[in-house]
Structure formats: C-alpha cells, structure tokens
Amino acid sequence: MKIAIPVENNDENTSMDNRFGRSLYYAIYDSDKDSFEFLQNPASQARGGAGVQAVEFIINNGAKAVIVPQLGPNADRALKASGITIFQGTKEPIKKLVEMWKSGSLNEL
Secondary structure, three states: OEEEEOOOOOOOOEEEEEOOOOOOOOEEOOOOOOEEEEEOOOOOOOOHHHHHHHHHHHHHEEEEEEEEEEOOOOHHHHHHOOOEEEEEOOOOOOHHHHHHHHHHOOOEE
C-alpha cells in the first residue's frame, strides 16, 4: 500500500510538514517495497484550492492512505470521498511515522 506524507524536503531524514495542501513535497511510502519516493507538490503554489489539488495529485500517484498533522475541510472531504484512509500524525521524522503506522499506533481520522 502507498501512503502519502506531506514533507518539507525530499529526503528520508525529513519531518512531516505542518501543511498538507501547500507542502513542498510528498513522501510516498510503499509498504510492499519498504521504500520512499519523493514527489514535488504541484499545488504548493496554487492560488486557491491547494488541498483538493493535492488530494487529486496523491490519488493519481497511487496513495491509499495519508498521514497528516491537520487538514482543511475541503481536503478532508475530498480524501474521505475518494476512500483514502486518513491517519493523524505529528511533526516527526517520516521514518518514525511509518514505524508508528506499522505498529498500529496512529489514530485514524
């Protein structure tokens, strides 16, 4: 399964970004391969609707879940309408967040 995490930088030592729709990158963790792919967020500079555009982007890149610190109402609705599972994360290194997800210690929103 692929899980999208908004991040500040495009490397495995980065932490989760506090912004979902306007994060600079998404770390896409592939649980089948136990690896990360980093994608530049095309919605980061959007004038409006960045959250919904970001949802479309991560869906198009195969994500079935997200780990986020918070969501705006439009992004929340778009994720839920698309069947994407939402997990509550905190500003932690992404490797730690993935380990928390694996152990089942992240809350589903």
